[in-house]
Structures are given as C-alpha cells and as structure tokens.
Amino acid sequence: MGYRIGIDISGGDNAPGAVFEGAMLASREIHDKFVLIGVQQEIVEEARKHRVDLSNFEIVHAPDKIGMEESPAVTVRKKKDSSIAIGAAMLRDKKIDAFVSCGNTGAMVCASTLIVGLIEGVERPGIAITIPTKKGVSLIIDVGANIDCKPLHLLQYGAMASVYSRLVLGKGNPTVGILNIGEEESKGTDLYKTTHKIFSVAPLNFMGNIEAKNVFSGECDCVVCDGVMGNIALKVSESCADFIVKSFSAAARKNLLGILGYLMMRGNLSEFKKKLDYAETGGAPLLGIDGIVIEGHGRSNAKAVKNAIKVAAKELKQDLNAEIKRKIDEVCQDNRVRQILAA
C-alpha cells in the first residue's frame, strides 16, 4: 500500500482541467492513492470528459476556491471550505501524506504554516525551486515564503536544501552557497555577513558566497537567499528567458530564409526547450512543513502537474522530512553554530 497524495483540483490558472488531467497522467506512473480535493461537480465533469473511472480515486468536496490574487492570510482563515484549507487540514490530520497545489502560493504558505505546522526545530518554511543550469539543475531557496529572514532561517534553508538535493535530486554531497552581491565574506548587508560566518562553521558542504552571475553555471547545488532576493532572482530569470526566446523566434521568422532555417533547426531545439521548461521539473517543494507540500507553478499544464505529483511521491518514498529533521538538529546543535548565533 502506497501513500495518500492530496491534489488541489481547484488551484492554478488552468484548473480544474489541466490539474485533473495531470493527476490522471501521474496515476499511470505512480501507484500511490490520489485524493482529489475540489468542487465535486467539477471533478465528476472532468472525469466524464476524459472518460475516467473515478472509483480508484478518493474525492473530497471543497466547495470554496481561493483566487490567485486573493490576500493569503485573511483568505485562508475565512475560506475554511476552500480546497487549500481542506487539503492543509487533511495533511495535519494525517488523512493525506502529501498535498500538491498549483493555487495561490501565499495562501499555500499560510495554510501550511498555520494549519499543518512546521517540523520540530524549523523556524520558517522556505520555497525551493529547481532551475536548469549548464551542469544539470540547481536548487534556490527561498523564493518568496519569508521576506524577513534571520541568519538562522538561512542556515536552516541551507540544511533543508542540502537534504532535498541529496534525496530527491540524487546529488552526492551537494554544495551550498549563499547568494550575494560578491564572493568575499565581507560583502552585502549585515544579515549576509553573519550568515556567511555561520555557514562557514556549520556541518554543510559550504562553498561560500555565490554571485548572481554564476547561478546558472551550476557550480553550486543549493543557492540560499532571503525570500525577497530569491523571488526577484527567479522572476527576473523567467522574464528574461521569456523575452529572449520570443525575440529569438521573432527574429528567426522575419523572412523566408529565416523561417526555413528555423524549421530545420526545430528538431534540435527540443532538448533546449526541455531545459527551460518549468513543466519538466515539476513543482516547488515547500520545505520545513510537517508534511510534504508541493507548490506547482500557477501556469502549470497537465505535464507540470504530473511532475509536481511525482516530486511529492519521491519525497514521501525517501522519507524526506525525517531526514530534514535529523539534519536541522545536527546544524542547530552544532557548538560553533550556537556560539555565533548567541553572539
């Protein structure tokens, strides 16, 4: 008997269609039990459309929805019948082992923190994102859960990302770096100077500060930063990538020669596109929550949803949170770390 994975059918720009379809795709590849959380009528309607037999799935009716632009904290408290609030409550009550949603990120962070709670010892949850690099993938944490970071939070992000990289991304002894405006330990704000000191003594494979220009080089497996910096870095990359790819194909299609060239190259470009495609890497783990939570991209299509669910399944199989708890204990009880934090 596998795990029970809850899926927020109402969350995301393309919900419920793409989410339902993604869940069906995932169900062909993994054998955990899926709990579909959403408006019952809509789920039944999607099943009819896709000619799916729902008897293998559990359906939990969540009449309410949280919009993508609604204010997180207020909404989560008010909308107790929303798919996000119900999913979080089920995770807290161990009725599901993992919860996957492509809905309102702020609401997911809020609901997970307030309803599910944190792993013992963890101070703040962090959203981790895998990005493509010249060497494969790297992880950036935090990209927006925590805008008021303390050095301890960043240390814990480093520890959690390191565990995730090892267990879920399969990296041997993942390197951890701090995103900063320069490589020297004296660079940046006071927050980052203290953080550098703590990382230097912590039981992590610390490689020092990493400049933003090197993020995509793949030298560093786990890039740690506060939620504001991470959010800006992530969103700017998306914006830049979008701009470049669109400019490129517009320039290529300008005349017949360009179009012909583009068509001839097209076959070769699938691997490149795959690298850039967030749908390939699936959702972003919300690390530190006392239960597996995956936040999919709001724009997720069925394939992205499928991959987000597969990430959840992998986290469960690897017992990620047990190892995170162990690692958090290790770094936080380290004597040299405690000395710096106490100073």
Added chain:
Amino acid sequence: MGYRIGIDISGGDNAPGAVFEGAMLASREIHDKFVLIGVQQEIVEEARKHRVDLSNFEIVHAPDKIGMEESPAVTVRKKKDSSIAIGAAMLRDKKIDAFVSCGNTGAMVCASTLIVGLIEGVERPGIAITIPTKKGVSLIIDVGANIDCKPLHLLQYGAMASVYSRLVLGKGNPTVGILNIGEEESKGTDLYKTTHKIFSVAPLNFMGNIEAKNVFSGECDCVVCDGVMGNIALKVSESCADFIVKSFSAAARKNLLGILGYLMMRGNLSEFKKKLDYAETGGAPLLGIDGIVIEGHGRSNAKAVKNAIKVAAKELKQDLNAEIKRKIDEVCQDNRVRQILAA
C-alpha cells in the same frame, strides 16, 4: 569648443587595448576633447599600434592601476596615482567635465563619492543600467552602489532616473515603478512599504510596484530598487541570457540540419543579438555625482567603450546634472513627501 571627457585607459578586463580603441572610435563621432588617463607608455604604445596621431588628445600619466578585484575603499585612498583616483580628482577640479571608466565599479563609486562629491541635496549615488525590453529600453537604478537604502534614497533614485530617461533616452514623461515582490502597496519589507507611500505623493509619473517578471516587458521606464536587489536582478539576467543563448546555439549545431538551419537564420539574428548586447547601450551612468561619471562594463570591448563615451557626451550636452538638481529639489521639497519622511 566642446567639453573635456576623461577616459580611464587602464580600467577594464580588456584595457588598455580595447579602451584606447574605443576612445579612437568615439573621437570620430563626437568632437569633445578627450583626456586619456593611464600609463603614458601604454598609451603611446597603443597609439603606435593603431597609427594614431596623439596630438589631438591630452594625456595624463597615471602610473598606478586599481585591479578589478581590489577592495574599493582602501584602494582608492591608497592609490592616489591610479587612473581612477586621478580621473576623479580632475573631475572635482573641473579639469574634465566627465569621467568614463570600465574599471573596478566599487572603486569608481568610492572615488566619485569621496573625491568628486555629490550633487547638492543628493544623499547617495546610484548606478543606473539600461536594459533591453519588448518596447525598447528601460532603466534600472540602483544596481549596486548602495546596499543600505532608505526610502529617501529610493525616491531620489526615482527622480534622477526620470530625468535621465527624459534627457538621455528621449522618453516623454517616463513612468517610474518600484521593483517589489508583488504589485500591491502592502507587499515587501518595511523599506518598500514606506517607499511606496512616498512615491505615491511625489511629483513623479509613478505607476506603482512592478514585479520582477514584468521588468523586461518595458511597461515601466524607470525601475527603482535598492542596490542588492538591483545587483541580483541585473546579474541573474546576464547569467540567464548567457545560459540561454549558449544552450540555444549548442542545440542548434548538433547535426548537419541544425547547422544549416542556424546558418540560414544567422542573418536574421543580428537584430536580436543587438538587443541583448550591452555594448550597444554603452556604460552605466553613476547618477548623483557632482560631475558626469560613466561606468562601463568590465568586459567592455572597443564598441562598448565608444558607446559609453557617447553617453557621457550626451549627458553633458543635455546638462543632465543641472536638471537632476532641479528635480531633486522639487521632489524633496514637496510638502506631502516631507510629511511622510518626517513621520
């Protein structure tokens, strides 16, 4: 008789060669007097190599050099015979009207602030960068001069960027936005919440917070942020662009069909490359200094140097700093702005 533009021949990864060549290219297009600041012997050697008659140029011997990786504050004080320190002193003494360098950015900010000084009323200098967007170019300020920003600094950045956009980039009534993790005025850290309040009442064409994902859309002419955020945003974009372009051409060249296609498209791609090429936009103005200062990219080639010098010439012709002073007075003496700052 035109202005006198000082050029740091020793500054940048490709100095002195590329800088000298860039100065020669610029001298064919603009008729201001060029003052070449660097190691005399090297300048003479470059002139010989390029068969240039140096009689039209003034040469100022600066025996010392500041390396790209040297610690700014200390070095500027110590190396008084460096091209950067000498250039800054000449700008202070009005022996030159503008100073262009592709050298150590931190040293340039330090020397400009400490030796030249700020425009009356300006609290902190800011580095502004023009980036390509879907609609043309936008300006981001600050990308690394000021890592400890206050709301007043950001307000002044908005004012200075707005003037620069109008006078140098030729924009009618430039829009000004604040880079933040969300569009709502309640988003972000306390610094950004207060900043939003001040911008809302200031005499600027304020369009609100702008998310990082919209930076390259070109909706916002002047994107204002603190030096850490701006540095990360800029460097991540460069890194991302580099990664994408390299992956793309590698994917395209994988087999004969791909290579043929690439060759057929190549003619069409020059415009695209032009958009991405920092060499096209030239250097970054260091705004707020009581003298025109342009910081070129460390990797500048001759063309980039030429364009950086042209930007300096344009700033002088438009009397940029007089207008910045007027605008700084206007925003800082605004009653509603003063009320919020006093609160």
